[in-house]
Amino acid sequence: MGIRPRAVDVEGKEERRHAILDAAEKRLALAPERIANVAEVADEAGLAKGTVYLYFPSKHALLLALHERHVDGYFSALIAFLGRSPSVTIDDLLAITLAHLAAKPAFLSLATRCLGSMETDVPRETALAFRARMGERLAAAGQGLERHFPELMPGDGIALLRHTYALILGLWQMSSTGAASQGLPGEVCIGQAFDYPQDLERALRALWEGAIGTRLRQPAGESPAAAA
Secondary structure, eight states, X not given: OOOOOOXXXXXXXXXXXXXXXXXXXXXXXXXXXXXXXXXXXXXXXXXXXXXXXXXXXXXXXXXXXXXXXXXHHHHHHHHHHHHHOSOOOHHHHHHHHIIIIITOHHHHHHHHHHHHHHHHHSOXXXXXXXXXXXXXXXXXXXXHHHHHOTTSOTTHHHHHHHXXXXXXXXXXXXXXXXXXXXXXXXTOOSSSOOXXXXXXXXXXXXXXXXXXXXXXXXXXXXXXXXXX
């Protein structure tokens, strides 16, 4: 692939930044058990290796930015849905969450790696800025949940989303799929083997029904919300 010309304006630089993230995501999707190095990402994006470093100071900073883009897609869809819909059900929440997070192996593999490396491989100011932005997204989405569900006290919406995130990653790490993505034998899992998507959906429903109540299930015959 030929080397792309240098981006000079703000719009061009933002486009270039996303092209680098697209390349990193493509490499991750091809081989989730390993992390591509900066040279491989640069080659995939049609850029010089030094250009990638202008946007991301290290491989770990690049991966954290890709992880944040995944998370932002989920929160943007969830916040938009909560803002425009007159009523929300547990099935709506399941549809959005599964589509944006659990159904994307690249997200699951990357999220696990980023959580493990953030404290040691990412500059402290980068990690703090990431956590601050995550906090803002959590607050906005949590408040949206609390507006729709009077069962939730102030702060309960954030807690529910935090528990949701932990459950998604925790179950995946325990599954054979999660083990394989980390370079372990595909048959390895913690406890007896289980179907990750089905087990996760049951666990999420139990979590949300415990916090919100079973009366808010989707009525029979209606389709849950599509991911925004």
